Amino acid sequence: MKAAETREFFNRLAEEWDSRIRPDFVDRLREILAELPLREGASVLDVGTGTGIALPFLLGRVGVSGSVTAVDLSERMLEVARSKISAPNLHYVRADVASLPFLDESFDLVLCNSCFPHFHDRESAVSEMYRVLRPGGMAVVCHPESREEVNAVHRKTGGPVRGHLLPEGKELEMLFLRLGFRFVEITDQPDRFVLKAVKPLPDMGTSRRWGARMENAFLS
Numbered sequence: 001m002k003a004a005e006t007r008e009f010f011n012r013l014a015e016e017w018d019s020r021i022r023p024d025f026v027d028r029l030r031e032i033l034a035e036l037p038l039r040e041g042a043s044v045l046d047v048g049t050g051t052g053i054a055l056p057f058l059l060g061r062v063g064v065s066g067s068v069t070a071v072d073l074s075e076r077m078l079e080v081a082r083s084k085i086s087a088p089n090l091h092y093v094r095a096d097v098a099s100l101p102f103l104d105e106s107f108d109l110v111l112c113n114s115c116f117p118h119f120h121d122r123e124s125a126v127s128e129m130y131r132v133l134r135p136g137g138m139a140v141v142c143h144p145e146s147r148e149e150v151n152a153v154h155r156k157t158g159g160p161v162r163g164h165l166l167p168e169g170k171e172l173e174m175l176f177l178r179l180g181f182r183f184v185e186i187t188d189q190p191d192r193f194v195l196k197a198v199k200p201l202p203d204m205g206t207s208r209r210w211g212a213r214m215e216n217a218f219l220s
Contacts (some may be wrong), residue, residue: 002120003096003158007073010079014076015053028192029113033057041065042108047097048072050117052081059087067138071095105134112141117154121153126179133199141195147188
């Protein structure tokens with residue numbers, strides 16, 4: 001029921017959603033994505049793509065030899081995104097992140113921009129992200145504002161999203177680690193929240209330190 005309520009909430013807001021996005025949020029998202037070690041030719045899954053705010057930046061990073069798959073629970077959000085952005089290497093799929101319709105190890109990067117608090121089954125969502133990532137791939141959870149501000153906005157909005165809160169950093173870190181990710185890094189600043197977590201290569205062990213070896217593996 002929670003997923004259905006969330007879907008209907010965003011279906012109702014899809015047509016006006018872009019008018020709610022502040023220009024400085026777009027600029028911050030561009031900065032966040034620019035800092036990711038994303039190579040040309042990579043395969044990216046944009047979970048909770050909404051009206052596609054991240055898609056132009058992702059397509060620019062992966063180039064024509066890469067691909068971007070945009071997923072959202074709301075069909076109306078996807079319709080708005082599709083009306084604005086199209087490319088031969090861009091694919092739209094309506095799906096629930098808790099049950100993704102993709103093969104194991106299909107993507108180099110899974111992006112969750114401004115959507116993680118809305119996941120009704122976070123354990124299944126993180127598990128699915130881990131499953132569809134290739135070894136050495138990265139999952140990213142980001143917001144162009146602090147965790148505190150994200151939660152304040154959702155409480156103020158009310159309705160079905162009132163309780164959609166971003167967990168504390170330590171809780172998120174432990175969730176990702178428990179489900180197999182390593183090298184978890186979290187940044188929580190007034191202008192952004194970013195979590196990065198890597199699916200380890202078979203021989204990487206259990207170290208949580210983000211090092212050159214892991215980054216090189218992601219870039220190769």
